[in-house]
Amino acid sequence: MGGVLAVSSAGSASAQNPTGGNVVAGAATISTAGSTLNVNASTDRAVINWQSFSIGQGNTANFNLPSATSAVLNRVTTPNTPSAIHGALNSNGNVFLVNPSGVLVGPSGVINTNGFTASTFDIGNQDFMNGGPMTFRGSSTADIVNQGTINTGSGGAHFIANQFNNSGAINSLGGSVTVGSGQSVTYSNGVTHVEADMATLQNGYSETASLINNSGAIRATGAVMAGGEVYLTNPGGKVLNSGTIAASQSVSINTGQLNHLGTMEVSGTSGGTVSVTSNDALIQGRIDASGTQSGGTVQIRSSTVDQYAAIDASSTSGQGGEVAIETSAAYTATTAGDIDVSGADGGSIAITGPGRIVTSAQLDATGSNGNGGTIDVSSSTKTSMLGATFDASGSVDGGTIRVGGEFQGGRDLSIDELANSGQTLISPGSQIIATGESGNGGTAIVWSDDRTQFYGGVDVSGSGADGTGGFV
Numbered sequence: 001m002g003g004v005l006a007v008s009s010a011g012s013a014s015a016q017n018p019t020g021g022n023v024v025a026g027a028a029t030i031s032t033a034g035s036t037l038n039v040n041a042s043t044d045r046a047v048i049n050w051q052s053f054s055i056g057q058g059n060t061a062n063f064n065l066p067s068a069t070s071a072v073l074n075r076v077t078t079p080n081t082p083s084a085i086h087g088a089l090n091s092n093g094n095v096f097l098v099n100p101s102g103v104l105v106g107p108s109g110v111i112n113t114n115g116f117t118a119s120t121f122d123i124g125n126q127d128f129m130n131g132g133p134m135t136f137r138g139s140s141t142a143d144i145v146n147q148g149t150i151n152t153g154s155g156g157a158h159f160i161a162n163q164f165n166n167s168g169a170i171n172s173l174g175g176s177v178t179v180g181s182g183q184s185v186t187y188s189n190g191v192t193h194v195e196a197d198m199a200t201l202q203n204g205y206s207e208t209a210s211l212i213n214n215s216g217a218i219r220a221t222g223a224v225m226a227g228g229e230v231y232l233t234n235p236g237g238k239v240l241n242s243g244t245i246a247a248s249q250s251v252s253i254n255t256g257q258l259n260h261l262g263t264m265e266v267s268g269t270s271g272g273t274v275s276v277t278s279n280d281a282l283i284q285g286r287i288d289a290s291g292t293q294s295g296g297t298v299q300i301r302s303s304t305v306d307q308y309a310a311i312d313a314s315s316t317s318g319q320g321g322e323v324a325i326e327t328s329a330a331y332t333a334t335t336a337g338d339i340d341v342s343g344a345d346g347g348s349i350a351i352t353g354p355g356r357i358v359t360s361a362q363l364d365a366t367g368s369n370g371n372g373g374t375i376d377v378s379s380s381t382k383t384s385m386l387g388a389t390f391d392a393s394g395s396v397d398g399g400t401i402r403v404g405g406e407f408q409g410g411r412d413l414s415i416d417e418l419a420n421s422g423q424t425l426i427s428p429g430s431q432i433i434a435t436g437e438s439g440n441g442g443t444a445i446v447w448s449d450d451r452t453q454f455y456g457g458v459d460v461s462g463s464g465a466d467g468t469g470g471f472v
Contacts, residue, residue, distance in 0.1 A: 017037040026044075119161065162211075215262075252274075272296045306332075372434055428455045
C-alpha cells in the first residue's frame with residue numbers, strides 16, 4: 001500500500017494549483033486569477049505537461065474546451081510528485097490526468113466534467129491527439145484513490161492503475177464508469193470500456209498485488225444505448241466491493257478474485273445485466289437485476305463460486321429474468337442465498353459445473369400470471385439439495401425443474417443439454433414444486449448416473465377443468 005501513502009502525502013504540498021504547465025500538442029492558454037486556474041483550449045485536443053498537478057482545498061481549476069467531446073491530456077513529468085485534488089476541477093469536456101506517482105481525490109475534492117480519466121500509465125502525444133482507441137502503458141505501482149466526489153456526463157469516469165480505491169462517490173450521468181488494471185490498458189472512446197492486456201498480467205505484472213477496491217458508491221445512469229455501464233477489469237488481481245455499484249444498463253467484472261460484500265444494482269423498468277468472470281467468486285452481497293416490465297440477467301462464471309446472498313432478477317408484471325452460475329473447477333458451488341426470477345411468466349435459473357454443487361436456498365421461477373419457468377441444477381460429480389426449495393409453479397401451467405440431469409440421463413436427446421450428476425442427494429425438508437394453478441402440472445426430473453437418494457417432497461399437480469398432473 002505504499003502507493004496510497006505516497007498519494008496521501010501530496011495533500012501537504014505547497015502548490016495550491018497545477019504548476020509549470022507547458023502545452024506540447026494542440027493549442028491552449030494557461031492563466032491564473034487568485035485561487036483559480038483557467039485553461040482555455042482552442043483545438044479539439046491538447047496535451048499539457050505539468051511540473052505538478054494538485055488542487056488545494058478552496059482552489060479551482062477550470063478547463064474550457066471547444067465542445068463536450070473535446071479532450072485535454074494533463075501529464076505530470078516530475079518524478080515522485082503525486083497529484084492531490086482537494087479543491088474543484090471543472091470542465092465542459094473531457095479531462096485526462098496522467099501521473100505515474102499516483103492520484104488522490106481527497107474528501108473535499110469535487111470533479112465536475114463531461115468526462116474524467118485518471119491514469120498512472122502514460123500515452124504518447126500523437127496517440128492521444130489521434131483520438132479513437134488509446135493504449136496506456138507503464139509499470140507504475142502507484143494507486144488512484146477517490147475519497148471525494150466525481151461527477152461526469154457522457155464522457156464517463158475512467159481509472160487506470162495497479163490499484164484503485166474508492167471510498168467516495170463516482171456518478172456518471174449518460175456515461176460509463178470503468179476501472180482497468182494491467183501493464184497495457186486500452187481505452188475505447190470513453191463510452192465503452194477499458195480492457196487490460198491479459199498477456200502482460202501473465203508475464204508477471206502485479207498478479208497478486210493489483211486491486212480494485214470500492215467501499216463507496218459507483219453509479220452509472222443513462223438512457224438506452226447512452227451509457228449506464230460499469231466495467232471493472234483486473235484479470236490477474238482482485239476486486240473487492242463493500243460499497244454500492246449501480247448502473248442502468250450493466251455491470252461487468254473480470255477479475256482473478258471477486259469478494260462482493262456490498263450491493264450491485266441494475267434494476268429498473270427492464271432489469272439490466274450483471275456479468276462476472278473470475279477464478280474465485282465470493283458473493284456475500286445482494287445482486288439486484290429486477291425490473292418492473294422484465295427481469296434482467298445475472299451471469300457468474302468462475303472456477304469456484306460461493307454464493308451467500310440473494311440474487312434478484314424478478315419482474316413484477318412481465319417475464320422473469322435469467323440467472324446462470326457456472327463453475328469450471330472440481331470445487332463446490334455453494335448456494336445459500338435465494339435466487340428469484342419470478343414474474344408474470346417465470347424466468348430461468350441454471351447452476352452447473354463439474355464440481356460438487358450444494359444448495360440450501362430457495363430458487364423461485366414462479367409465474368404469477370402465466371407459466372412457471374425453468375430451474376436446472378446439476379454437477380457432473382455430485383448435486384445436493386440440503387433443505388432447499390425449488391419452485392417453478394405457474395398460475396396457468398407449471399414449469400420444468402431438473403436436478404442432476406435430464407430425463408433418463410438425456411439418452412434420447414441428440415444434443416446433451418445438461419451434464420448428468422454421478423450422485424444426487426435430495427435431503428429431508430427439500431421441496432421440488434412445479435404445480436399448475438389453472439392448467440397442467442409441470443415437469444420434475446431427478447437423476448444421477450450412479451446413485452440417487454431422494455428424501456424430500458415433490459409436487460407437480462395440475463388444476464382447473466382441463467388441467468392434468470405433471471411429469472415426475
